[in-house]
Amino acid sequence: MKADFSEEQKYIRAKKKVEEIKGFYWNLLSYCLVIPFLIFINLKTSPGYHWFWFPMLGWGIGIIIHGFNTFGVNIILGRAWEERKIKELMDKEKFK
Template sequence: MDTNNISKQERAAEKIKQIKGFYIHLTIYVIMNIAIIAVNTVAQINNGWSVFDALFFFGHLITPAAWGLGLFFHGMKVFGFRTFFSKEWEERQIKKYLDEEKKEYEKYK
């Protein structure tokens, strides 16, 4: 078998492993944060807080926010950070303007 194909296959397998790891991380994030918020809400209600106050207590948001930030960067690493003004976007814009100029030029030929 060609060594180039092996390395492509290994890279593809590694990428799939990274994507799978991200989705496992996301699943654990959702399950654990639901559990943490539920336990904290019940504890606050038992301490005499109203349901509304207990659900929207700032302390509940610290864990999901901090962990969510980590999850965000994990996703950025796995899926790649693509900004709106990426290199590909610049190339598409240049091609678009060159095509427009070419059409204008051909119009007056």
């Protein structure tokens, strides 16, 4: 029974990872579509003031962090604490 549980956990983790990767790529795609549109709008309406840099840089930093988290390079908060907490909670459930 434990082997089935382990395989089920592996499947759930793999499915979650695929969802994270899809989310990253959708975020990147929307960035690549929206930012050029904002640049176009900015340069057509007020070419003297380039406000498009603010959303471009802010969203870009967000995408970089999202990519680091998605592909395993955790700079801000590591996921080791998540793994430890999951194991701790699973062990508690096992002994109840």
